[in-house]
Amino acid sequence: MEHTSHDLIWDLSAIRAQFPALQRVHAGQPVIYLDGPAGSQVPQVVIDAVSDYLAHRNANVGGLFATSQESDALLDDARNAVAALLGTNDPNEVAFGSNMTTLTFALSRALGRTWSAGDEIIVTRLDHDANVTPWVLAARDAGATVHMIGFDPEDGTLNTDDLYAKLGPRTRLVAVGCASNSLGTVNPIGEICRAAHEVGAQVFLDAVHYAPHRLMDVAAWGSDFLACSAYKFFGPHVGILWGKRQILEELDAYKLRPPKDTLPDKWMTGTQSHEGIAGVRAAVDYLAELGRRTNDSNLPRRSALNTAFQCIAAHENVLCRRLLEGLSALPNIRVWGLADPARLEDRVPTVSITSQSISSRELASRLGERGIFAWHGNFYALGTTESLNLEPDGLVRLGIMHYNSREEIERLLHTLAELSR
Numbered sequence: 001m002e003h004t005s006h007d008l009i010w011d012l013s014a015i016r017a018q019f020p021a022l023q024r025v026h027a028g029q030p031v032i033y034l035d036g037p038a039g040s041q042v043p044q045v046v047i048d049a050v051s052d053y054l055a056h057r058n059a060n061v062g063g064l065f066a067t068s069q070e071s072d073a074l075l076d077d078a079r080n081a082v083a084a085l086l087g088t089n090d091p092n093e094v095a096f097g098s099n100m101t102t103l104t105f106a107l108s109r110a111l112g113r114t115w116s117a118g119d120e121i122i123v124t125r126l127d128h129d130a131n132v133t134p135w136v137l138a139a140r141d142a143g144a145t146v147h148m149i150g151f152d153p154e155d156g157t158l159n160t161d162d163l164y165a166k167l168g169p170r171t172r173l174v175a176v177g178c179a180s181n182s183l184g185t186v187n188p189i190g191e192i193c194r195a196a197h198e199v200g201a202q203v204f205l206d207a208v209h210y211a212p213h214r215l216m217d218v219a220a221w222g223s224d225f226l227a228c229s230a231y232k233f234f235g236p237h238v239g240i241l242w243g244k245r246q247i248l249e250e251l252d253a254y255k256l257r258p259p260k261d262t263l264p265d266k267w268m269t270g271t272q273s274h275e276g277i278a279g280v281r282a283a284v285d286y287l288a289e290l291g292r293r294t295n296d297s298n299l300p301r302r303s304a305l306n307t308a309f310q311c312i313a314a315h316e317n318v319l320c321r322r323l324l325e326g327l328s329a330l331p332n333i334r335v336w337g338l339a340d341p342a343r344l345e346d347r348v349p350t351v352s353i354t355s356q357s358i359s360s361r362e363l364a365s366r367l368g369e370r371g372i373f374a375w376h377g378n379f380y381a382l383g384t385t386e387s388l389n390l391e392p393d394g395l396v397r398l399g400i401m402h403y404n405s406r407e408e409i410e411r412l413l414h415t416l417a418e419l420s421r
């Protein structure tokens with residue numbers, strides 16, 4: 001397939017060449033990866049960093065010999081890289097773990113111990129369940145009340161008026177996603193953080209779905225916690241938890257003896273995936289390098305990341321607009337969430353559809369047979385699919401990433417037209 005950089009802001013073929021997976025052919029056709037929201041593809045530099053660690057530096061941390069010291073240094077470097085990605089100046093606020101879900105459960109148990117009967121927490125139906133159930137269970141254990149915020153079924157935007165109305169002196173936590181992993185809606189994060197802080201509540205952000213698409217900025221948002229996962233932003237399977245230093249220091253963490261009770265170790269349990277963390281650092285630097293290549297090769301990491309994400313957003317928006325326009329011409333396909341190509345600023349390029357003529361499961365399966373890899377179901381955003389009465393068949397999620405091309409979107413639209421006739 002020809003990949004032109006036609007009206008896009010960068011050399012897409014040079015980007016695609018860095019991802020070995022994009023060479024895969026299925027049933028005689030190049031594979032189109034639209035499964036990124038469940039795990040993005042990985043550039044060669046990340047694969048190299050993982051294998052370099054295992055081949056040459058593999059050791060546990062804290063020892064008095066070279067490979068262990070190099071492992072310590074690697075964790076420090078990776079924390080620096082992730083701090084730049086999140087927008088904090090304090091790398092010791094960054095903790096690694098297995099995945100977002102596990103880290104969120106650890107934090108929810110610790111925070112829940114500080115809540116009591118009559119306290120209130122706020123979660124949303126637009127969220128992945130990993131940003132709902134950990135808080136609901138912690139609230140149950142503490143006897144706290146849970147408020148569930150809905151969304152507009154027409155355009156998939158969060159009902160922020162209801163959220164603000166539910167905030168009060170007993171609100172302890174607002175747990176909200178930066179972007180919906182099922183409908184793609186981007187939430188007004190800064191505004192939500194400000195409103196929550198006015199009543200003295202803390203804010204936990206799930207940035208898992210947002211991270212590959214837009215630059216995170218914990219300082220500008222003013223949130224208290226954030227979690228994300230590197231396997232969604234071109235890295236390996238490693239989870240990341242961030243919190244404001246003072247809160248992380250003051251809060252009690254469940255720890256083994258002898259407890260490593262100071263940052264950055266405090267919120268990490270057990271031995272980490274060091275090879276994965278080597279890959280996380282490489283993934284952040286892959287992104288920074290994208291920015292440097294399109295702008296200035298000497299840009300510091302955060303500025304380079306800023307440029308990279310501006311380019312990523314511009315490229316994704318071109319593809320997303322074309323996809324939404326193309327889908328609107330298919331009579332049997334319905335787009336759930338923001339379908340208006342004029343509202344790209346309010347969404348990331350994750351477009352979920354159903355077909356009138358074929359189930360979501362069947363549609364995903366037929367796409368898969370034709371080399372178009374996309375997920376179907378509820379993607380653990382159970383509150384969303386239940387609210388939309390889409391259980392049990394769910395949606396088909398077309399997850400665009402910056403490595404996708406216009407030609408892929410055209411082939412997708414053509415195939416969807418054929419399958420949903």
Ligand SMILES: Cc1ncc(COP(=O)(O)O)c(C=O)c1O
Binds near residue numbers: 037098101102128179
């Ligand atoms: C928005 C969102 N939050 C949380 C998760 C869970 O992340 P993890 O697999 O790292 O636990 C996912 C995974 O799909 C997600 O999309």
